[in-house]
Structures are given as C-alpha cells and as structure tokens.
Amino acid sequence: MFEALSYESLQAYWWIIIALLGGALVFMLFVQGGQTLLNKLSDNEEEKTLLVNLFGHKWEITFTTLVVFGGAFFASFPLFYSTSFGGAYYVWMIILFAFIVQAVSYEYRKKKNNFLGSKTYEKFLFFNGVIAPVFLGVAVSTFFTGSPFSVDKSRIVNLKSNVEAVISQWKSPWYGLEAIWTIDNLAFLQNLALGLAIFFLARVIALLYIKKMVDNQNILEKAQKCLKRNVILFLIFFLFWLIRLLFINGFAVNPETGEIYMEPYKYFHNLVQQPALLIFLLIGILLVLWGIYGGLFKNQTNAFWKAGIGTIITVMAIFFLAGFNHTSYYPSIYDLQSSLTIANSSSSKYTLTAMAYVSLMVPFVIAYIIWAWKALDSHKLSVEELKKEEIKY
Amino acid sequence: MEHIDWGLVNWSRAQFALTALYHWIFVPLTLGLSFMLAIMETIYYKTGDEKWLKIEKFWLKLFGINFAIGVATGIILEFEFGTNWSNYSWFVGDIFGAPLAIEGIMAFFMESTFIAIMFFGWNKVSKKAHLISTWLVAIGSNLSALWILVANGWMQNPVGMKFNPDTMRNEMENFWDVLFNPVAINKFIHTITSAYTFSALFVIGVSAWLILKNKDKLYAKYSMIIASVFGFLAIIATIITGDGSAKQVAKYQPMKLAAMEGLYKGSRGAPLIAVGTPTIRNGSLIKSIEDDLAGRNQEKVKIEGFEIPYGLSILAFNDPNAFVPGIKDLVEGNPKEGIRSYKERIKSGKIAIEALANYKKAKKEGKESEAKKYLEIFRAHFDDFGYGYFDKLGVEELIPPVTITFMSFHTMVLLGTWFLIFFYLVYRAVQKDNIEKKKWLLKLGVWGIFFGWLAQELGWITAEAGRMPWVIQDLMPTMVAVSHLHKENVMLTFALFFIVFTALLIAEIKIMITTIKNGFSN
Structure with missing residues (x-):
C-alpha cells in the first residue's frame, strides 16, 4: 500500500503525523495549564486535592504524547533530532527536567513521609506547568525565526578531532537559550510571544476542562473570572505572533536546486499559495475562539472539546506552514544552506514506508484513549465523590 | 584521531550510564509486578474472593509509587540519544529511531491509558474491563521493553541495514531482520525474565519482612506463593537465555566475552573461571596488558580463580575443543584461528x-x-x-574495562544461581506452611530485594561496559558518536540529574517503606 507512494509523499505523510502529534501535545498541555492554577482556584486543601486529581488522571497521556512526538521525530526526521536536541541542549534539558519532576509529583504529593514535603511537589507541578508550555512554544517558534547551527554530513570522515567530526554543530554557547534574547529581526519577541501564547492557551483549555468536569461552586466561580484574563492574554500573544509572522522574511527552498534563500512575506505567501491550508488554519482558530466563547458566555460543557480540537488543527496548520510549499522547517541563521527541510532531513524511503504501516495503529490508539477518557470522565468530580475513592492523588 | 576530547566523551557516557542505571532501579519492578497484579486480579475475578482484591490493592500501591519514578527517569533516556549522541542519531537514526517510535505508539500509549483505568477505574468500569486494563498495562509495559531492547540489540549486532554514502548514514533494508535480530530476541527474553525475577524477589522480600514483624501474615504468605512460582519460572528462563546470550556474545562480540571471562590468551578447550578476580601482581591491569602487548612482561597478566575445565569452550560454542579467543588474540590477531589483528x-x-x-x-x-x-x-x-x-593501538581505547566487566558478570551469575535455589526453598516452606519458623530464610528474603536489584544492574554493566568502545559494534566508537558540546555543559546536567534523581530515589524509598509498614490492612 505505502510502497506505491513516492518518497516525497511519504515525507509529507510523516510531516502530517508529526504535526498531528505536535497538535495533540499542545492540546494536552492543558494538564500543565491546570497545574499553574491549583492555588489560584482553591480555597482549601480539599479543593486543591480535587484539582490535582482532576488533572492527575490525564498527566500520563501528555507525558506519553511528548515521548511519542520525540520518538516519531527521531524515526522520520533524524537530522532534526540530531541537530536540535544535540544543539539546543539547554532548552531541551530544561523541558525534560520539568517533566521529570512532574512525573513523581502527583503520586508523591500526598504520601506520608515523602521526604521533600507536599509543598515542594506542588512547586514542581507549577514549575512544570510554566516551563513546559513556554519552552515548547519557544522551540516551535524557532521553526520560523531560525537557530544558529551548521550541518555538514561529510564531517563524519574528519579524522583530526572527534568534536569536529560532529555533523550538526551549534554555534551559540547558550545552546538554544539564545532564542529568548536574539535581537536580530526581533526574534526573541516572536519566540517569546508563541511561548506565552501556548502558556495562556494551556490555562484557558484547563479552565474549560474544569468548567466541564468539576462540581464545586467556589472553584467554578474562580475559574470563570480567571478564564477572562487568560483569554485576553492568550489572544494578545497569539495574534501578535501570527500577524507578525505574515510580515517577516521566511526561509524558502528553491525546488530545482535545493538552495535556501530568504523570501519576504514567505509565510503569508504560503497561506495564499495554499488556500486549503489557509482554510484549515482558519477553521482551527475559529474552533478555538468558538470554544472560548462557549465557555465564557454560554457555559457550554463541550467548549473544552471545541477549543481542544481547534488547538490540534491550529498547531497542525502551523507545522504545515513551516514545512510545506518549499519551506525550510528548521532554518539556520548561521549558515542558510544548513537549514533543514522535509526533504533533506528525513529517513530513507524504506524506513518511512515501514513506519507508515506502524502509523496505521494510530486510529486504534485514539479509539482506546477515547474509551478510557470517557470511562474516567463519566461523572463530574466533587470533593464528596473524591472522598469515597480508595485510590487517589 | 589526532585529538579526542575525552572529557566530553566520558562525561557523556557517565550521564547516560547514570540515567540508565537509575531508570533500571525501577523498571524491572514495573515489568514483573504488573503481571503479578494481573494474575492476582484474575484470581479475584474468577473466585470473587475479596482477599485477593485486598492483596492486589496493596501491591498496586507499591506499583504506583515505583511506576511514577520509573517514568520520570525514563523520559530522559530517549531524548539523550539526541542531546548527547548527536552524531549517532544521524549515523543510525534511520534504523534506531523506528523501534523508539513504535515503542511510543504501540506500548507507551497502551500503558499510560490503561494505567489510569487500573488505578482510578475501580468504580467506573466493569470488573471485566478493569481486569483487561490491568492485563493491558502489563502487556504494554513489556512491549515497551521489547522495542527498546530491539534497539539495544541492534547496537550490539547491527543487521538489516546498508550504509548509504550519499546520505552518510546507515539505512534500513529489512525491518524484519532488525526485529528478529537473534541478539535482540534473546536479550529481550533474558531482560524481561530477569526483571520478573527481581519483582518476585521484591514481593517475597516485602512479604518476608511483614511476617517477621508479625503483620498480615496470611496475605503475605499468599503473595509469596504467587511470587515464588513466578520467580522460579522466571529465573529458569533467565538462566537459559543467559546461556544463549553468552553464545551470541562469543559469536558477535568476542572481545566482550574475553573481558567477561577475563580471558587474556585464548585456547582450545578453554576453562571457565567460576570464581575469581582479574588481578595482576603489580600495577593496573590495563598497564600490564599494554606492557605485554608491547613485548614486555610476558607472564605478568594472569587472571586467577577456580576453573572449570573446558567450561568456556562449551559455554561459548557447545564444543569442549572449540577455540575461544582471548584479549591478546583479538588485539594481536591469530592467523591460525582466522582472527585478524x-x-x-x-x-x-x-x-x-x-x-x-x-x-x-x-x-x-x-x-x-x-x-x-x-x-x-x-x-x-x-x-x-x-x-x-583509532590511531594507535591504545589498549585503554580499544579494550573494555576488564575488571568491571569480569566482576559484574561473575557476581550476576552467582546471584542468579542463588535465586533459583532461593525460590525453591521459599515455595517449599510456604507450601509446608513452616516459613514463619524459618527466620533465616525470611531474613534472606528481605536481603533478596537488594541482591535482586544488584544482579539487575550488574547485568546491564556487563552488557554495556563489555561492549566498549563501541556504540555500534565495529562501526562507530563512542568517541565519534557524541554531540558538539563542551564537557562543562554535560557536567552541569550530570550534576542536576544526580541531585534530582537521588532526591527522588530517597523520596521513593521512604514512601515505600511507610506504605509497607502500613501493611495490607490499611
């Protein structure tokens, strides 16, 4: 079946899978958003525990989505894996540390004799809730603003020095952190804007989830107030990022020669030249806005799903904007010709084909996640109901 | 290579070793305990006997405490291939990435989805659906082990690929060769059954402690029955696949076998050192090997111990007269035996x-x-x-750390042999209902947790230290696989990992002990 596809089609197929996983990851970051609201929305320990349990039933799916996102990127676009992870070392390490401390915090927070104390684990949850969305957003924004690296595959035959034999070399001593202070083309503003947009979006979706799933008047009232502020901040940062993106120079690829060059309004052109993508992006954004509107003004319980699905679609569209239509999705500002494209960074045709068969499992995976999700979310969660539970966080 | 940044290479290795060893403290318990939980819940489902539900829920609490930190220490390992082994990621990413992605899609999602049902779904899904979820957690966690061990097996015996000079990397040619790589399959069975062994030792150890403290003795004994049978079957499989593993090492990684057995000069009818230490009379082993290879000090290098005649030839090739090459043969070559220098x-x-x-x-x-x-x-x-x-015949660069590999391997084998006897003794004692009187066996049972953990870690040290200097056997040494970093970058993250993981380990142990002290009744 997949053998009949061309190499280019398989590369595009895998970029779509990566975009889907990226979208799912950003949607699932609502768990992180919720972690930053534990103190804000609760007046007492019981209410806080209720919120911890609400998000605690879902944290592992976010965690797994991140791991699968990384694994799938490795399998399909290994040059990105070796360039970005090995180069933007500090950024990825900070993100990973944030997830390490999250993983134990739900389980250990309320346990007796937990060594670090409940407050520390709550701080870990807050730390993860802030760092993960902001840094993941910054990392994705560099898909459009570029990073300082050079790639030369023939370095592997360098016998002079093992360090100089490394194919992908980062050219900043800050190993990725420079993304938040690079002044050229105001890249830092663009990167931080997406980081903060994702942070506030994660909180917005978390608040919509609380409205859908929590049976506690005090928490719901606070959530409603909090939602307004976070929606405004999300819209400011996201619209700034998106509008500015349409005006900046982009990293284009000459389809004949593979040469990378700067093209004014490249991302605007990508939308105009790909009307389907423009419609896809607008559908995503409108769904997010519809969900927000439903949550803010109509008290709709399905607002969470509208905003969530809208998020997945919007993020997928952003990935398509970065990778399709002869665009470099991971550009280098140090050496333009080192920039990564879907074509020059992917796995071989054989591997992409084999992995495409594996991807047929994805609908099956989605199906059982939906089943489990429905089973666990069949009733609203209240303090009283939680007291009846034998096993809880 | 004219210049090698050993600081960067060694800190990168140290960081990977640190994270892998920490991760492996917790994973074996997840792999084995998940199946024991499924067995306990199946008994409860079939018999409706509430006692089994109570037993399962006690072990489920301990499972949860362990699982969380296993996940925490695991995430970093996948990403470290990119962060610290950038050249490796491109050189073999076309093959190596696939098992990691499949692991995520096929196993991690199954594990993480159904674990939520296993913990929080007691009153939300039917008994049958809950039981299926518990089994799926066990299957999911073991499937994840399959794929990561396929990846690891491939590093030890790279198959199913061809180097593409245009892309400057190895590319997959046959997925099934990678999946059914004999090293991977044997390694998978050996690793998971050894993990089951450790889980059984854990259940027995905790139960033994409760019996010694006169607490929940009945539940503890029931747990011991399950664990001793489970552990006995597991250790038999571990020993059989361990033998298979030795034969594969002999075939694909002869230097590793030489280091495991401390075999310096090869011979036909080579003896097996059952117990011994790779010591030499003066100075360090490496220095002595270097001296010897340079023609000085011919008789200085000798590893002494209790020998089983023909043992190594039989272990490696099923033939008492087979030639087993030693370190010297592999370094200097042995034309008579067809070994290139x-x-x-x-x-x-x-x-x-x-x-x-x-x-x-x-x-x-x-x-x-x-x-x-x-x-x-x-x-x-x-x-x-x-x-x-490699530029020169630097022994330190080309030979794995012999003392570490030798001691790890031999201690692991001795412990494995003891576990076989131990499971039998525990089963007999529980069956005859006299285990309470056998305080010595109960105390050994408590110590068994430590020994089980030790054997697990030593197994990995044997496998990984023994294959040095190769990150991919014969194709890529570790020194060429690193990222373009400074050693200080890695030292910083190493320190952070060390501090965070150690703090979390202390937390885990303290919570575990408190939960165990509460026993089945609370």
Whole structure:
C-alpha cells in the first residue's frame, strides 16, 4: 500500500503525523495549564486535592504524547533530532527536567513521609506547568525565526578531532537559550510571544476542562473570572505572533536546486499559495475562539472539546506552514544552506514506508484513549465523590 | 584521531550510564509486578474472593509509587540519544529511531491509558474491563521493553541495514531482520525474565519482612506463593537465555566475552573461571596488558580463580575443543584461528574512511567513474569502518574495562544461581506452611530485594561496559558518536540529574517503606 507512494509523499505523510502529534501535545498541555492554577482556584486543601486529581488522571497521556512526538521525530526526521536536541541542549534539558519532576509529583504529593514535603511537589507541578508550555512554544517558534547551527554530513570522515567530526554543530554557547534574547529581526519577541501564547492557551483549555468536569461552586466561580484574563492574554500573544509572522522574511527552498534563500512575506505567501491550508488554519482558530466563547458566555460543557480540537488543527496548520510549499522547517541563521527541510532531513524511503504501516495503529490508539477518557470522565468530580475513592492523588 | 576530547566523551557516557542505571532501579519492578497484579486480579475475578482484591490493592500501591519514578527517569533516556549522541542519531537514526517510535505508539500509549483505568477505574468500569486494563498495562509495559531492547540489540549486532554514502548514514533494508535480530530476541527474553525475577524477589522480600514483624501474615504468605512460582519460572528462563546470550556474545562480540571471562590468551578447550578476580601482581591491569602487548612482561597478566575445565569452550560454542579467543588474540590477531589483528582492522578502517571521503569529493566534482571506484573500495572495507577512527593501538581505547566487566558478570551469575535455589526453598516452606519458623530464610528474603536489584544492574554493566568502545559494534566508537558540546555543559546536567534523581530515589524509598509498614490492612 505505502510502497506505491513516492518518497516525497511519504515525507509529507510523516510531516502530517508529526504535526498531528505536535497538535495533540499542545492540546494536552492543558494538564500543565491546570497545574499553574491549583492555588489560584482553591480555597482549601480539599479543593486543591480535587484539582490535582482532576488533572492527575490525564498527566500520563501528555507525558506519553511528548515521548511519542520525540520518538516519531527521531524515526522520520533524524537530522532534526540530531541537530536540535544535540544543539539546543539547554532548552531541551530544561523541558525534560520539568517533566521529570512532574512525573513523581502527583503520586508523591500526598504520601506520608515523602521526604521533600507536599509543598515542594506542588512547586514542581507549577514549575512544570510554566516551563513546559513556554519552552515548547519557544522551540516551535524557532521553526520560523531560525537557530544558529551548521550541518555538514561529510564531517563524519574528519579524522583530526572527534568534536569536529560532529555533523550538526551549534554555534551559540547558550545552546538554544539564545532564542529568548536574539535581537536580530526581533526574534526573541516572536519566540517569546508563541511561548506565552501556548502558556495562556494551556490555562484557558484547563479552565474549560474544569468548567466541564468539576462540581464545586467556589472553584467554578474562580475559574470563570480567571478564564477572562487568560483569554485576553492568550489572544494578545497569539495574534501578535501570527500577524507578525505574515510580515517577516521566511526561509524558502528553491525546488530545482535545493538552495535556501530568504523570501519576504514567505509565510503569508504560503497561506495564499495554499488556500486549503489557509482554510484549515482558519477553521482551527475559529474552533478555538468558538470554544472560548462557549465557555465564557454560554457555559457550554463541550467548549473544552471545541477549543481542544481547534488547538490540534491550529498547531497542525502551523507545522504545515513551516514545512510545506518549499519551506525550510528548521532554518539556520548561521549558515542558510544548513537549514533543514522535509526533504533533506528525513529517513530513507524504506524506513518511512515501514513506519507508515506502524502509523496505521494510530486510529486504534485514539479509539482506546477515547474509551478510557470517557470511562474516567463519566461523572463530574466533587470533593464528596473524591472522598469515597480508595485510590487517589 | 589526532585529538579526542575525552572529557566530553566520558562525561557523556557517565550521564547516560547514570540515567540508565537509575531508570533500571525501577523498571524491572514495573515489568514483573504488573503481571503479578494481573494474575492476582484474575484470581479475584474468577473466585470473587475479596482477599485477593485486598492483596492486589496493596501491591498496586507499591506499583504506583515505583511506576511514577520509573517514568520520570525514563523520559530522559530517549531524548539523550539526541542531546548527547548527536552524531549517532544521524549515523543510525534511520534504523534506531523506528523501534523508539513504535515503542511510543504501540506500548507507551497502551500503558499510560490503561494505567489510569487500573488505578482510578475501580468504580467506573466493569470488573471485566478493569481486569483487561490491568492485563493491558502489563502487556504494554513489556512491549515497551521489547522495542527498546530491539534497539539495544541492534547496537550490539547491527543487521538489516546498508550504509548509504550519499546520505552518510546507515539505512534500513529489512525491518524484519532488525526485529528478529537473534541478539535482540534473546536479550529481550533474558531482560524481561530477569526483571520478573527481581519483582518476585521484591514481593517475597516485602512479604518476608511483614511476617517477621508479625503483620498480615496470611496475605503475605499468599503473595509469596504467587511470587515464588513466578520467580522460579522466571529465573529458569533467565538462566537459559543467559546461556544463549553468552553464545551470541562469543559469536558477535568476542572481545566482550574475553573481558567477561577475563580471558587474556585464548585456547582450545578453554576453562571457565567460576570464581575469581582479574588481578595482576603489580600495577593496573590495563598497564600490564599494554606492557605485554608491547613485548614486555610476558607472564605478568594472569587472571586467577577456580576453573572449570573446558567450561568456556562449551559455554561459548557447545564444543569442549572449540577455540575461544582471548584479549591478546583479538588485539594481536591469530592467523591460525582466522582472527585478524586490531592493527589490520584499523588500517582497513582507515582505507574505508578515506575511500568515503574521496567518493564524496569525486561525486561533488562530477567524476562518476572515480566515485564508483572509491565506493567499491569503501564497501570492501566497510566492516572495519569504526576501527578507522583509532590511531594507535591504545589498549585503554580499544579494550573494555576488564575488571568491571569480569566482576559484574561473575557476581550476576552467582546471584542468579542463588535465586533459583532461593525460590525453591521459599515455595517449599510456604507450601509446608513452616516459613514463619524459618527466620533465616525470611531474613534472606528481605536481603533478596537488594541482591535482586544488584544482579539487575550488574547485568546491564556487563552488557554495556563489555561492549566498549563501541556504540555500534565495529562501526562507530563512542568517541565519534557524541554531540558538539563542551564537557562543562554535560557536567552541569550530570550534576542536576544526580541531585534530582537521588532526591527522588530517597523520596521513593521512604514512601515505600511507610506504605509497607502500613501493611495490607490499611
């Protein structure tokens, strides 16, 4: 079946899978958003525990989505894996540390004799809730603003020095952190804007989830107030990022020669030249806005799903904007010709084909996640109901 | 190589070793305990006996405490291939990435989805659906082990691929060869059954402690029955696959076998050192080997111990008269036995690397016939490609750490043998209902948790330290696999990992002990 596809089609197929996983990851970051609201929305320990349990039933799916996102990127676009992870070392390490401390915090927070104390684990949850969305957003924004690296595959035959034999070399001593202070083309503003947009979006979706799933008047009232502020901040940062993106120079690829060059309004052109993508992006954004509107003004319980699905679609569209239509999705500002494209960074045709068969499992995976999700979310969660539970966080 | 940044290489190795060893403190318990939980819940489902539900829920609490930190320490390992082994990620990412992605799609999602049902779904799904979820957690966690061990097996015995000189990487040619790589399959069974062994030792150890404290003795004894049978079957499988593993090491990684057995000079009818230490009379082992290879000090290197005649030849090749090469044979070569010297392989590897460089140059200049010629040379010497990165016959660079590999391997084997006897003794004592009187066995049971953990870690040290200097056998040494970092970058993250993981380990142990002290009743 997949053998009949061309190499280019398989590369595009895998970029779509990566975009889907990226979208799912950003949607699932609502768990992180919720972690930053534990103190804000609760007046007492019981209410806080209720919120911890609400998000605690879902944290592992976010965690797994991140791991699968990384694994799938490795399998399909290994040059990105070796360039970005090995180069933007500090950024990825900070993100990973944030997830390490999250993983134990739900389980250990309320346990007796937990060594670090409940407050520390709550701080870990807050730390993860802030760092993960902001840094993941910054990392994705560099898909459009570029990073300082050079790639030369023939370095592997360098016998002079093992360090100089490394194919992908980062050219900043800050190993990725420079993304938040690079002044050229105001890249830092663009990167931080997406980081903060994702942070506030994660909180917005978390608040919509609380409205859908929590049976506690005090928490719901606070959530409603909090939602307004976070929606405004999300819209400011996201619209700034998106509008500015349409005006900046982009990293284009000459389809004949593979040469990378700067093209004014490249991302605007990508939308105009790909009307389907423009419609896809607008559908995503409108769904997010519809969900927000439903949550803010109509008290709709399905607002969470509208905003969530809208998020997945919007993020997928952003990935398509970065990778399709002869665009470099991971550009280098140090050496333009080192920039990564879907074509020059992917796995071989054989591997992409084999992995495409594996991807047929994805609908099956989605199906059982939906089943489990429905089973666990069949009733609203209240303090009283939680007291009846034998096993809880 | 004219210059090697050993600081960067060694700190990168240390960081990977640290994270892998920490991760492996917790994973074996997840792999084995998940199946024991499924067995307990199945008994409850079939009999409706509430006692089994109570037993399961106690072990489920401990499972949860352990699972969380296992996940925490695991995430970093996948990403470290990119962060710290950037060259490796490109050189073999076309093959190595696939098992990691499949692990995520096939196993991690199953595990993480159904674990939520297993913990929080007691009153939300039917008994049957809950039981299926518990089994799926066990299957999911073990499937994840399959795929990561397929990846690891491939590093020890790279198969199913071909080097593409245009992309400068190895590319997959046959997925099934990678999946059914004999090293991977044997490694998978050996690793998971050893993990089951450790889980059984854990259940027995905790139960033994409760019996010693006169707490929940009945529940503890029921748990022991399940664990001793489970553990006995597991350790038999571990021993059988351990034997298989030794044969594969002999075939694909002879230097590792020589280090595991401390075999310096090979011979036919080679004896097996059952108990011994790889000591030499004066100075360090490595120095002595270097001296000997340089023609000085011929008789200085000798590893002494209790020998089983013909044992190693039988272990490695099922033939008492088979030739087992030693370190010296592999380094200096042994034409009589058809073993090429390292010197020869280094020379051949350099030809391969040079031919590849010339091929790229010729291609760039559009000289196709020249490129074809260089490609043929490259293909003829490709099997020695990794050796080309070594400049001199530096023993320290080319020979795995013999003392560590030898001691790890032998201690692991001794402990494994003891576990076989131990499970039998526990089963008999519980069956005869006199285990309470056997305080010595109960105390050994408590210590069994430590020994089980030790055997697990030593197994990995044998496998990984023994294959040095190769990150991919014969094709890529660790020194060429690193990222373009400074050692200080890695030292910083190493320190952070060490501090965070140690703090979390202390937390885990304290919570575990408190939960165990509460027993089944609370």
